[in-house]
Amino acid sequence: MSSPPILNPDVYLNYLIPSIASQYELNRNMTLATLGALIWDILSSIPSDYRLMQMGRASVVLFAYFVARPASMVMVLLAILLFTGPVLHCGAVALGVATCQVVSSAAASYLFLKRVHAVYFGNKVLQHIFNFLWLVGVGTSCAVFAGVYYSSLEIADTKHCIRRRGSSALEIAFMDPVLFDTLVYFAITHKILITHTTRGGWRALFRGGRVLPHFSRAVLQGGQQYYLITIGITLTRFALSLSPASPTLQVILSSPAVSLTSVMACRVHRNLIIQSMDNGGGSGMERKIPGFSDTQVVDIPLPRKLGPMSPDGGYDVRHDSAISEAEV
Numbered sequence: 039m040s041s042p043p044i045l046n047p048d049v050y051l052n053y054l055i056p057s058i059a060s061q062y063e064l065n066r067n068m069t070l071a072t073l074g075a076l077i078w079d080i081l082s083s084i085p086s087d088y089r090l091m092q093m094g095r096a097s098v099v100l101f102a103y104f105v106a107r108p109a110s111m112v113m114v115l116l117a118i119l120l121f122t123g124p125v126l127h128c129g130a131v132a133l134g135v136a137t138c139q140v141v142s143s144a145a146a147s148y149l150f151l152k153r154v155h156a157v158y159f160g161n162k163v164l165q166h167i168f169n170f171l172w173l174v175g176v177g178t179s180c181a182v183f184a185g186v187y188y189s190s191l192e193i194a195d196t197k198h199c200i201r202r203r204g205s206s207a208l209e210i211a212f213m214d215p216v217l218f219d220t221l222v223y224f225a226i227t228h229k230i231l232i233t234h235t236t237r238g239g240w241r242a243l244f245r246g247g248r249v250l251p252h253f254s255r256a257v258l259q260g261g262q263q264y265y266l267i268t269i270g271i272t273l274t275r276f277a278l279s280l281s282p283a284s285p286t287l288q289v290i291l292s293s294p295a296v297s298l299t300s301v302m303a304c305r306v307h308r309n310l311i312i313q314s315m316d317n318g319g320g321s322g323m324e325r326k327i328p329g330f331s332d333t334q335v336v337d338i339p340l341p342r343k344l345g346p347m348s349p350d351g352g353y354d355v356r357h358d359s360a361i362s363e364a365e366v
Contacts, residue, residue, distance in 0.1 A: 049196075050123075050193045050194070050196035050198040051063075053193050053194045053196070054193070054200070057284075058200075058284060058286060061284060061286045061287050061290070062121070062200060062286055064290065065121065065286055065287075065289075065290045066118070066121035066122070068290060068291075068293070068294060069114060069117050069118050069121065069293045069294075070118060072114050072293045072294045072297050073111070073114045073115065073118060075297070075301075076107065076110060076111050076114060076297050076301065077111070079107070079301050079305075080107055080108075080111065083304070083305075083308065086308050086312060087104070087308070089312060089315075090103070090308060090311060090312070093311065093315065098148075099148075099149065099152055099307075102145040102146075102148045102149055103145075103149060103304055103307055103308070105141065105142075105145045106142050106145035106146045106149070106300040106303060106304055107142075107297075107300045107301060107304055109138045109141040109142035109145065109300070110138065110139075110142040110293075110296050110297045110300040110301075111297075112134075112138045113134075113135050113138030113139050113142060113293065113296060113297075114293050114297060116131050116134045116135045116138065117135050117292075117293050119131055120132065120135070120190065120198075120199040121198065121199075122198070123196065123197040123198040123199070124197035124198075125192070125197055125198065125199050126197070128190040128191055128192050128199035129186075129187040129188060129190055130187075131190070131199065132186050132187065132189070132190035132199070132201075133183070133186055133187050135186075136182045136183050136186045139179070139182055139292065139296050140176070140179050140180055140182065140183075142296050142297075142299075142300050143175075143176075143179050143215065143296060143299065143300075144175075144176045144179065145300070145303075146299050146300045146303035146304070147172060147175055147176075147215070147218060147219075147303070148172065149303045149304070149306075149307045150218075150219065150222050150264065150303055151168055151169070151172045151222065152307075153222070153226055153257065153260075153261065154168045154222055154225055154226060155168075156257075157225075157226050157229045157230060157257065158225075158229060164225075168221075168222065168225070171218055171221065172218070174214070175214045175215070175217075175218045178210050178211060178213075178214040179211050179214060179215075180211070181207035181208065181210045181211040182207070182208065182211045184207035184208075185203065185207070188203075189201055189202060189203040189285065190202070200286060201285040201286055201288075201289060202285060203285055208279045208288065208289070209276070209279045209280055212272070212275050212276040212279045213276055215272050215299065216269065216272050216273055216276055219264075219265055219268065219269065219272070220265070220269070222261075223261050223262075223264075223265040226257065226258075226261050227258065227261060227262075230254050230257060230258050231258075233254075256309075256310050256313050256314075257310065260306040260307075260309060260310055261306070263302065263305075263306060264302045264303060264306045267298070267302055268295075268298055268299050268302055271291060271294060271295045271298055272295050272299070274291055275291040275292065275295045278290065278291060
């Protein structure tokens with residue numbers, strides 16, 4: 039028995055079975071909502087971003103900060119184009135989506151990596167280990183390129199695209215952010231809490247770090263915010279990639295996960311830097327900066343006029359004998 043003729047061949051949904059069509063529409067709507075949230079975050083943080091630019095000269099950290107969210111926004115825009123059309127070449131646009139995803143994820147994870155450098159200041163071995171893990175993470179995230187050019191195909195002749203084939207390499211790309219963020223979070227938390235055993239130690243973890251010095255608390259709470267908010271969506275994305283769901287459903291959380299990760303990484307980094315400038319900025323109070331060494335995490339008083347930022351994006355505090363450099 040032949041299938042009934044399609045009455046309106048220009049409507050792309052007519053070429054999809056109802057279940058796939060529903061998933062396709064859900065994916066498109068979630069991507070549109072992600073774009074709106076991302077644009078709002080970028081616009082609302084313009085004043086803070088301007089302050090960051092005034093605080094110091096160009097650095098790798100600052101470059102990563104200003105690349106993470108725009109790259110994710112371009113990724114979301116290209117993903118929307120795949121859903122809404124018209125698209126002349128689905129594979130080329132899908133390749134652009136994958137490229138922006140890798141760039142945004144690498145920049146966001148680099149901001150998290152610098153927190154490890156700061157907390158484990160002086161421990162070059164551990165810093166190199168996490169540098170290697172970051173490079174491995176960037177490499178495994180490139181697994182999204184596997185077959186992406188040929189997996190996105192046009193729906194009939196409607197100039198709309200759909201992901202027709204899944205890829206086992208996708209599981210590898212989605213697994214690494216979960217592992218890297220978990221290792222970084224627990225490494226930072228462990229270091230901060232064991233250096234303040236007289237201030238509550240691990241019990242401070244469940245008190246929001248209120249018994250810790252200001253910047254130790256800021257680093258701890260920032261890490262908690264980033265990890266606890268992003269781990270849920272990244273774990274769900276990884277689980278979907280493992281499931282026997284349709285290729286459309288397997289990547290439904292790709293845009294929200296990458297965007298949320300970049301937003302939270304930038305937010306935590308921005309808040310820590312600005313808080314370090316504003317803390318004690320009022321009348322009669324000292325300004326302080328977080329000082330991280332291999333044995334302790336302390337708040338170091340600074341003179342009323344803060345010096346320039348160091349070349350790697352941290353504050354230049356070499357005049358202080360307690361540390362040579364702060365890396366956040």
